[in-house]
Each structure stands twice: as structure tokens, then as C-alpha cells.
Amino acid sequence: MCPVLPSVAVNVPWPTRPGVISFPSIFLLLPHSLQPQTHNTSQIRNFVLVHSITRRIIVQLRQKRVDTNGYCGRCCIIRVGLRQSFHHVPSVIWGSEWCLDANGSLSIEKKVKVVFVLGGPGSGKGTQCANIVEHFGYTHLSAGDLLRAEIKSGSENGTMIQNMITEGKIVPSEVTIKLLQRAMLESENDKFLIDGFPRNEENRAAFERVTKIVPEFVLFFDCAEEEMELRLLNRNQGRVDDNIETIRKRFKVFVESSLPVIEYYSSRGKVRKIDAGRSVEEVFEAVKSIFSSATVVA
Ligand SMILES: Nc1ncnc2c1ncn2[C@@H]1O[C@H](COP(=O)(O)OP(=O)(O)O)[C@@H](O)[C@H]1O
Numbered sequence: 001m002c003p004v005l006p007s008v009a010v011n012v013p014w015p016t017r018p019g020v021i022s023f024p025s026i027f028l029l030l031p032h033s034l035q036p037q038t039h040n041t042s043q044i045r046n047f048v049l050v051h052s053i054t055r056r057i058i059v060q061l062r063q064k065r066v067d068t069n070g071y072c073g074r075c076c077i078i079r080v081g082l083r084q085s086f087h088h089v090p091s092v093i094w095g096s097e098w099c100l101d102a103n104g105s106l107s108i109e110k111k112v113k114v115v116f117v118l119g120g121p122g123s124g125k126g127t128q129c130a131n132i133v134e135h136f137g138y139t140h141l142s143a144g145d146l147l148r149a150e151i152k153s154g155s156e157n158g159t160m161i162q163n164m165i166t167e168g169k170i171v172p173s174e175v176t177i178k179l180l181q182r183a184m185l186e187s188e189n190d191k192f193l194i195d196g197f198p199r200n201e202e203n204r205a206a207f208e209r210v211t212k213i214v215p216e217f218v219l220f221f222d223c224a225e226e227e228m229e230l231r232l233l234n235r236n237q238g239r240v241d242d243n244i245e246t247i248r249k250r251f252k253v254f255v256e257s258s259l260p261v262i263e264y265y266s267s268r269g270k271v272r273k274i275d276a277g278r279s280v281e282e283v284f285e286a287v288k289s290i291f292s293s294a295t296v297v298a
């Protein structure tokens, strides 16, 4: 027999407080008695049980027969977004604060630290992010990778994203921001490198408005176009946009749309500029000194 759950939550409102992210979705709240205490594969068996409860609760949600007796506390929240397959292990947001208000709306809160990693296409953002993750414990979120994963997932936005990327254009902010928010919420980490975002003024303003997150600083990889072009033509990752025609379009978009974002943060003293035309090792030495001093200050 399935245990009875005390409550289930519906749409998560957009965040209202600085540094707090949330994502509209449907969540299943587990009472303490049902919470797995550790996050390892053996505990995942608990979720099999949850799957069947989830199925039932979603049906109840659709029929508006759910009990939304609210109570607040620390608990584990299992995200059961409607598009997520029931056979897929749900992601768990550990230890997030949650509360149900009188209307049955759920707020979840997670305080995060964000560093934006910017630079032209091929300046070495992804390469250096991998090093930063290894040495400084951040989680790397590449906006481009999230968009490419969205195309592969067969999402309804897939074709639009694919067309924009092939043309070297910037995907509308709401799409990219939702992907970033979801990735941050699903991660157990609270320190993120956001790579390749914000790429234009619209990205920047919308992210600030929606998430209220202000970056700790902005890492800017400064590299000459000739060098970036050579690197991209040798990248060999089978990307639709690593051809000379699209590369030239991306450079133009970078100069016209992304450099103003870097100037915006520069005028606020947030930019840490790095000469990225050097070897991977030399660039990482410069990156390390920035992160080491950032850690000391924090
Ligand atoms: N400092 C460097 N010197 C030479 N090649 C590099 C350097 N940094 C990265 N690369 C190579 O250049 C290509 C583009 O790097 P990548 O990190 O994917 O750039 P971005 O994420 O900025 O587009 C990759 O093939 C990578 O191996």
C-alpha cells in the first residue's frame, strides 16, 4: 500500500528575493518519514515507490483533488516535471527550504554564487571551465551545451534553437534562462560557472530580472579573431556552427552584442580580463590567481 502524503504543490512562483532561483514546475513533497537520508544508488529504490505515488498525485492534480494543507520546513523535494519520464529517476533538491502558502503554491529557495564566463567563440571558455571545476569545485553550466541538449531531447523548441545556432544567432533569453535555472536547481552545488551567457543585453537584463542573481565577477577571455578562427576550425566536435561561414557570423554577433555586456560589467568593476591567446596552461595560471584571490575574499 502506498503511504499517504501530506501535501503536494503546484506551480512554483518566480523568485522575489535576490540570489534566489526557482523554476515553475510540479513538485512532489516528501514528508520526513519518506526521505532518503543519503544520495546514493541504493536509496534510489525509495523513488520507485515515489513514482507510483507521483502518478497518482498528478492525476489528482489534474482533477484538482489534492490536499494542499500547507506546512513549512526543511525537507527533500522531488521534481516531477510533467515532461519527465516516470521511468527516469527524479532529481532531488536536497535540503532546500520549501513552504506552501495558503493558495497551495510552493516556493523553493536556493542561494547560489555565479561567475559568468565570457569571451568570443573559440576563446577557450569550455576548456578553462573544465579546469576551474576540477580545482575550485564549481559546477560548469555551458549555455551552448544546454541548448544543444535541448535540441537532442526533442523539445518543442528544438527546431527553433537549431536554426538560431546554425545561423550564429542568439536564442531568446526566456529559453536559455529556463534551462540555466533548471540546471542550477537540479544541482546539489551552489557555485556555478555560467559559460557563454549573458551573450547580449537582452540575456543580461532578463536574467537579472527573473533570477535577481548578480554575478560574483565576470571572467573575460580576450583572444584575437584569427586565433579563435583557427581553434574553431580544428575543434572537431561535429558542431553545425563550426564552419567558416557561421564562425564569421558569430564573431560579428560577439562584437555587436556580447562586447557591450562585458563593457556593462566592466563599468561596475566586475570584469576579470585574461589574455586567452596563450597556451592552455598559461591561461589557466592566470585563471587560478583570480579564483584563488576570489576564494580568499569570500
Ligand atoms: N589556450 C588554447 N590554446 C590553443 N587551443 C586552445 C586553447 N584553449 C582551447 N583551445 C582549443 O580551442 C578549441 C575551442 O576551445 P573551447 O574551450 O571549446 O572554446 P569556447 O568554449 O570558448 O568556444 C578547442 O578545440 C580547444 O581544445
Ligand SMILES: Nc1ccn([C@H]2C[C@H](O)[C@@H](COP(=O)(O)OP(=O)(O)O)O2)c(=O)n1
Pocket: 119, 120, 121, 122, 125, 142, 143, 144, 145, 147, 164, 165, 168, 169, 170, 171, 172, 176, 195, 196, 197, 198, 199, 203, 241, 250
Ligand atoms: N547565451 C547563449 C549561448 C549560446 N547560444 C547559442 C548561439 C551560439 O552561437 C551557440 C554556441 O554557443 P557556445 O557557447 O556553445 O559556443 P561558442 O562560444 O560560440 O564556441 O549557442 C545562445 O543563443 N545564447
